[in-house]
Amino acid sequence: MDFNGSRSHPMSMQMQTVSPAELYDAIVAASSQDFTQVQASSQRLKQLVDTFGAYDTLQEIAARRDIDLAIRKQAIIQFKNAVINHWRSKKCVLGPFSWCFLHDFLGFYLTIIETVFVNGACLL
Numbered sequence: 001m002d003f004n005g006s007r008s009h010p011m012s013m014q015m016q017t018v019s020p021a022e023l024y025d026a027i028v029a030a031s032s033q034d035f036t037q038v039q040a041s042s043q044r045l046k047q048l049v050d051t052f053g054a055y056d057t058l059q060e061i062a063a064r065r066d067i068d069l070a071i072r073k074q075a076i077i078q079f080k081n082a083v084i085n086h087w088r089s090k091k092c093v094l095g096p097f098s099w100c101f102l103h104d105f106l107g108f109y110l111t112i113i114e115t116v117f118v119n120g121a122c123l124l
Helices: 020-030 035-049 054-063 069-089 096-116
Strands: none
Touching: 020 035, 020 054, 020 069, 035 054, 035 069, 054 069
């Protein structure tokens, strides 16, 4: 995957899209052992995750086997947190059944991730 590319969408109106390279850099900083880098990247990640194409980019980062495992895990965590927060904001409109479905789905998804990353070793 080229993290320097840009995304386009079929709509005729202009929409701000996430920069894959910038999102990747923010994920790398968030997975750092340096607290100042983690703290600085936190606010930027909150902004980037709300941008069009962020979920796709996070999934692509998590799926790349040539990327360090800590960075891939950080991408998975950011995706999970963003989806839950986004879904909760629509909870009143969608009703409790939809929230329960998402909760069960993400629980199943996280169980798979925990199975794949046993004791920090990637089984894929």
